[in-house]
Amino acid sequence: MTARRTRRMTAAKTRKTLNSRIAAVGAIAVAGSMLLTGCGDQTDSNEGTPAKETGSAAAPGNELNELLPQAIRDKGVVKVGSDIAYPPVEFKDDSGKTVGLDPDIAAALGKELGVKFEFENGTFDTLITGLRSKRYDIAMSAMSDTKDRQNGVDSETGKKVGEGVDFVDYFTAGVSIYTKKGDDKGIKNWSDLCGKKIVVQRGTVSEDLAKAQSKKCGSKGKITIEAFGNDLEAQTRLRAGGADAGSADFPVAAYAVETSGGGKDFQIVGDQVEAAPYGIAVAKDNAQLRDALKAALDEIIKNGEYKKIIDKWGVAAGAVTEAKVNGGS
Structure with missing residues (x-):
């Protein structure tokens, strides 16, 4: 978590890498109850x-x-x-x-x-x-x-x-975007969030990235940003259909994808960014x-x-x- 708006972008991650990391977190979730x-x-x-x-x-x-x-x-x-x-x-x-x-x-x-x-x-x-x-x-x-x-x-x-x-x-x-599973609203990267609503934890890089991207949206419409005191509250809001997407650090997003609703609630979209x-x-x-x-x-x-x-x-x-x-x- 961070409040830094401009850090270097990560190299694009392959889907194979993403899946293997999520699977690793999932294995821990099962083994460690x-x-x-x-x-x-x-x-x-x-x-x-x-x-x-x-x-x-x-x-x-x-x-x-x-x-x-x-x-x-x-x-x-x-x-x-x-x-x-x-x-x-x-x-x-x-x-x-x-x-x-x-x-x-x-x-x-x-x-x-x-x-x-x-x-x-x-x-x-x-x-x-x-x-x-x-x-x-x-x-x-x-x-x-x-x-x-x-x-x-x-x-x-x-x-x-x-x-x-x-x-x-x-x-x-790095930082990832996640959506409800099977309903990505056409979101693949940060620019796709223009005109949409995202939920984040307050004071994090996710919030600052959303604010920075919103300023670039132009005619596509600003991003509506709803910030919460902790990431669980943001996940709950998205799960209930109160937003189009959420964002968190990659390990946290991956863990939520694997464990929330037995893996049925969320999916990660696009590549993680802002490695720090x-x-x-x-x-x-x-x-x-x-x-x-x-x-x-x-x-x-x-x-x-x-x-x-x-x-x-x-x-x-x-x-x-x-x-x-x-x-x-």
Whole structure:
């Protein structure tokens, strides 16, 4: 998720690649008995759910633990702000436990750093504000690393709105359009949305892409954009026939296509666009934490834990080979 309007476009994906990635996500959905389309309670903002699932944290005093700020070493916890309603990246399973790609990566980082990562639920468009106010130590929520976010610039107005954040990049994803299954309304790409209605999650690249495309529509008619607090609400609206299409990050759209209504509700149309890195957001004045996270991420990539997690969630196409700081454009 992101608020960046102009990033590089991905190379076109073949239908074979799309189908194989969706199938991989589907296999996980069956094997792991996950929540259908997934949803976190957006009002449950005070919940702290440890991302760590198995094993024990490395003993304090190890090399990576010593890289952390003393305050975090003392409390043994990294507080994570996250919109826990974005399967398969982060969501709640049937028992109410926070699961997904991000919690698993966070747990692996915690093992290396000798601390626990505790996820706290919040709406996506407030996470950076929560980071600035010290409510969270980091924000980890399928958040795309962009220059605007790094510099604290509102992507729509171009105005400076804050000091910005740093990112430790850990994954790459593009954006997809999806429609009701068997009823694509002639939509194959973003220009086909002119004169139609799309549902999106507020504050995401999907919303900004729709706004940018709408300005180009001319005589075809503007795009009607309905933005929601979370992606599940957007899916519900489309499922009920209240829009022509929806848009989300590719892993999320693929998961919805495979799981919603047993795979009978939605279909992806066209190719994913706007490939960009997901980053763990850290306050600009917390470079020590940023660098410790980078070192831990490089370690789990090196020791193979990262690959195990990526493969578990069926998103190998988005894997990175090294941790980068502020690699977004």
